[in-house]
Amino acid sequence: MSTPFDGSFQDFLATTPDARFTAWLAARAEPYWSEATNHVFTRAIGDGSMPEAAYARYLIEDYTFITDLASTLGYLVAKAPSMQSKSRLSAFLALLTSEENDYFFRSFKALGVAPEIYETAAQGPVTRAFADLLLTASGKGIYAEGLTCLLCAEWCYLTWGRREAQKPRPGAFYLAEWIDLHAVQGFEDFVSWIQEEMNRIAPVLPNETQEKLAQLFRHMSALEAAFFESAFRGTAAPLPNEFQRP
Numbered sequence: 614m615s616t617p618f619d620g621s622f623q624d625f626l627a628t629t630p631d632a633r634f635t636a637w638l639a640a641r642a643e644p645y646w647s648e649a650t651n652h653v654f655t656r657a658i659g660d661g662s663m664p665e666a667a668y669a670r671y672l673i674e675d676y677t678f679i680t681d682l683a684s685t686l687g688y689l690v691a692k693a694p695s696m697q698s699k700s701r702l703s704a705f706l707a708l709l710t711s712e713e714n715d716y717f718f719r720s721f722k723a724l725g726v727a728p729e730i731y732e733t734a735a736q737g738p739v740t741r742a743f744a745d746l747l748l749t750a751s752g753k754g755i756y757a758e759g760l761t762c763l764l765c766a767e768w769c770y771l772t773w774g775r776r777e778a779q780k781p782r783p784g785a786f787y788l789a790e791w792i793d794l795h796a797v798q799g800f801e802d803f804v805s806w807i808q809e810e811m812n813r814i815a816p817v818l819p820n821e822t823q824e825k826l827a828q829l830f831r832h833m834s835a836l837e838a839a840f841f842e843s844a845f846r847g848t849a850a851p852l853p854n855e856f857q858r859p
């Protein structure tokens with residue numbers, strides 16, 4: 614999807630003068646960015662080959678991920694520099710905690726997952742690593758760090774969502790609606806906004822901070838791929854050493 618690149622944003626600009634910061638983040642995240650956006654789980658959502666057990670496993674983990682993502686958005690609303698940015702972020706937070714929350718309840722019911730299970734489910738290792746990364750970056754980091762995590766998560770879902778939306782919808786409503794949620798115009802507009810926000814604030818940050826953002830986006834991409842892998846196969850290999858804490 615992206616051509617891998619491992620230099621600085623300045624180096625990237627030298628190869629492509631009108632390159633966007635967000636394109637650099639994706640290029641620096643290879644091969645994980647492509648693994649996440651093309652994972653077999655994401656294709657199974659749209660092509661009728663999704664095993665019910667894998668999807669139930671996925672939704673239970675994703676419900677706890679979404680809870681941490683809502684907290685991340687809270688931190689971002691607090692740190693956003695302008696009313697316009699706070700407005701965009703809080704509108705998405707409202708969607709996440711209403712319509713999308715309702716989607717989870719209806720889907721759990723259809724899949725026979727009881728509230729006792731999804732409300733008290735312990736996070737698996739990948740979801741725990743996500744929680745740690747999201748909450749540390751958005752809670753302790755500067756605005757751009759939390760925004761980088763949000764960008765990766767939502768851009769990844771827009772990418773597979775738009776691709777799967779080209780196919781006829783699967784029969785199961787929870788698959789069809791999961792595609793629609795991530796392929797609608799409003800979601801595309803939100804992801805475009807996050808990209809514009811990033812491309813406005815990040816090119817003027819110090820080189821070291823830009824490197825930190827590239828590493829965060831790369832780590833998020835690897836976790837997104839591992840999250841799909843873990844749901845689809847019931848297990849995922851630990852992330853490579855570059856992502857282990859010193």
Ligand SMILES: Cc1ncc(CO)c(N)n1
Pocket residue numbers: 675678679682766767770837840
């Ligand atoms: C793991 C994961 N990443 C991103 C999204 C999109 O919000 C999601 N629902 N779950």
